[in-house]
Amino acid sequence: MSLFSTFFLAFSMSSDAFVASLSKGAALPARPSLRQALRTGLVFGIIETLTPLLGWTLGLSMAQYVTAWDHWIAFGLLSLLGAHMIHEGLQNKEADVGSQRSAPSFIRLVMTALATSIDALVIGITLAFMDANILWTSLAIGTATLLMTTLGVMLGRVINTMIGKRAEILGGLALCGIGTSILIDHLGLLA
Template identity: 30%
Template sequence: MSPIEIAFGQWMTILLMAFALGLDAFSLGIGIGLKGIRLLDVLKISVVVGLFHIIMPLMGMFTGHYVGSLLGGVAVAAGGGLLALLGLHMIYSSLRGEGARSFDYGTLWGLLVFSLSVSIDSFSVGISFGLFAADLIVTVMVFGLFGSLMSIAGLLLGRRVSGLFGEYGEALGGVILLAFGLKFIL
């Protein structure tokens, strides 16, 4: 193989991995957007999700293969549990009406929990970086860019269609988060 073919193959692999990792942020962004979200919150969430898509693979890489193989499944299950709990809380808040306090993604805690839950799979991808010959900095920067852009796309799409679902938008968003959480757990 020529060096150009190898470089092209590496770039395609990086872009496909970044797209796959960003799909969680996109899908869950739709769920959050259905709840109704301000444009400033879209920007904040997408920036933090992008940062987590950079930090988590680096943490996975530095954690090492041995520890990663022990904790990889636990980390994914923990992320799934967080998503399921957030989804259940959103459904509860929607059905309960004004009497229940909804999970606030505009707070630092809510932002961090959401970003961690959509970036947890990046941790396990980072563990395998030792086997991948691509430039680490370029790879994680592409992951961060895709995570941010796909998060923006999902949040804006959810925000756009939230008017169609009215007061049930938050419940539908909760169902989406719950479904993804259960997918990661099972």
């Protein structure tokens, strides 16, 4: 696989993590520090580095099972997380924006990162059939995700300032949208 293809693949794999991190940044009660943004970026980046490696190790024997269900798993996880965020965003509408929001828990952060990295797992399976350096490709995907997620968290707070209490609702809708997009793409409904 060429350097250009690896670069394109890495940033393509990080796009859904970027959108998810925008909603994470918007849900923070205060302007995120670079440290908070990097923490989120590291969680997403590490998971996004490991999932192609895991997919690659699954190889030929598991490919038919993973690819048959990956879109349903991503859709389910992202929709559940999105619905939870929408529910939280609708609670106590009269309350001050900052008083009802808290930093996302580590478990919720990991669940979101896992949900957005299922496509990277499938990419790893695909790379097992190609002439690609899996270590280099996985590191490129993880690094792109680290950068895009960190940027997403920082930009998310700017979006929150502009749209206020609706940020968490919109973030939840975005997660549901990502899940639906993955499902539609894999089922070929718009083809």
